Amino acid sequence: xxxxxxxxxxxxxxxxxxxxxxxxxxxxxxxxxxxxxxxxxxxxxxxxxxxxxxxxxxxxxxxxxxxxxxxxxxxxxxxxxxxxxxxxxxxxxxxxxxxxxxxxxxxxxxxxxxx
Amino acid sequence: xxxxxxxxxxxxxxxxxxxxxxxxxxxxxxxxxxxxxxxxxxxxxxxxxxxxxxxxxxxxxxxxxxxxxxxxxxxxxxxxxxxxxxxxxxxxxxxxxxxxxxxxxxxxxxx
Numbered sequence: 001x002x003x004x005x006x007x008x009x010x011x012x013x014x015x016x017x018x019x020x021x022x023x024x025x026x027x028x029x030x031x032x033x034x035x036x037x038x039x040x041x042x043x044x045x046x047x048x049x050x051x052x053x054x055x056x057x058x059x060x061x062x063x064x065x066x067x068x069x070x071x072x073x074x075x076x077x078x079x080x081x082x083x084x085x086x087x088x089x090x091x092x093x094x095x096x097x098x099x100x101x102x103x104x105x106x107x108x109x110x111x112x113x114x115x
Numbered sequence: 116x117x118x119x120x121x122x123x124x125x126x127x128x129x130x131x132x133x134x135x136x137x138x139x140x141x142x143x144x145x146x147x148x149x150x151x152x153x154x155x156x157x158x159x160x161x162x163x164x165x166x167x168x169x170x171x172x173x174x175x176x177x178x179x180x181x182x183x184x185x186x187x188x189x190x191x192x193x194x195x196x197x198x199x200x201x202x203x204x205x206x207x208x209x210x211x212x213x214x215x216x217x218x219x220x221x222x223x224x225x226x
Contacts, residue, residue, distance in 0.1 A: 004158075033214075042119065042216035043204070056212070090159075101147050101208075103161030 003027070006091050006107035013085075013114050021076045021110045023091035030096040032074035033104065036060065037088040046089075049074055050096050078112065085114045117141050119207045121217035128195045129225050135191040136220040138205030142186035147208040150179055150190055153219070154201040162190075162203075192222075200224045 004025040013019045023032065031050045035043040045058030049068040063082025068074055074093075078085045088111050092104040120139040128134045140148060147166045151159040163172045168183040176193045192199055202219040209215070 035216075040218065042218045043206075044216070045214045048212075048214075058214070101164060101166060103149060103164050104151075104159075105161075106151075106158040108158050 004091060004093055004105055004107040006089075006110050008110060009108065011110055011112045013112070015114055016080045018077055018079050019085075019112065021078065021089055021091075021112070023074045023076065023107060024072055025074075025093045025105070025107075026072060027093055027105060028071070029093035029105070030071065031094045031102075032068070033092040033094075034058075034064075034066065034074070034076045035090045035092065037090060037109075043090060046076065085112060087112060117207070117209070117213065117215055119205060119215045119217040121203075121205060121220050123220060124218065125221045125223070127223045127225055128192075130195055130197060132195055133191065133193045134195060134222070135189050136203065136222075138188045138190070138217055140186050140188070140205070140207040140215070140217075141209075142184060144209045144211060144213070145183045145186075145207070146210045148181060148188050149206040149208065150188070151204040151206065152201045153204055159204060190220075195222075195224045197224050197226065 007022045033048040034046040044060050047066040049055035065077045090109045091107040094102040094104045122137050150162040153159040163179045165181040170181040178191045181188045202221045204219045205217045207215045
């Protein structure tokens with residue numbers, strides 16, 4: 001089954017700790033994205049990557065870091081510098097040709113709660 | 116500030132009725148507009164990717180139109196069914212790789 005997976009579904013962390021959210025896809029997509037959703041808000045782009053070993057900041061990258069060492073994987077680290085880390089995090093992937101022409105495939109999301 | 120607005124925020128529709136809602140987006144720097152359906156406890160799924168002014172796309176009972184010059188897209192659902200209950204998201208894709216999602220329209224189909 002091709003798809004995009006995120007783990008865990010729920011994550012709790014103490015304030016001041018870094019935490020890494022997993023995102024894996026077996027769709028052979030070049031592009032991967034991380035979004036954050038807060039109540040009453042649209043999805044906001046944190047980081048995206050269009051090719052292995054390269055990534056760009058989205059609108060709200062401060063306090064986050066990513067890596068793209070493998071095509072299949074795009075982990076997101078929420079650092080202690082992120083002031084309001086509690087949110088729902090969605091990962092997505094797409095093929096690259098034509099950039100925004102291509103639909104994104106989303107994972108199930110991770111709900112992070114920082115206590 | 117670039118913004119994508121969706122209206123209404125929430126909508127209750129009787130089963131069998133038709134409905135429509137709107138996505139407004141910046142008319143400059145336009146590259147593509149995406150529509151997604153997001154059912155509760157599931158992942159968002161793509162409905163349409165629209166790129167050309169005047170585009171009309173259809174998938175079953177759902178269709179969408181696009182006006183890039185004035186910056187809006189309509190999503191239509193004909194003969195609403197309970198399985199249509201979901202949040203419908205639109206996303207503006209800019210030529211500079213900008214991606215802006217609207218807050219969504221939450222559709223409730225009443226039996």
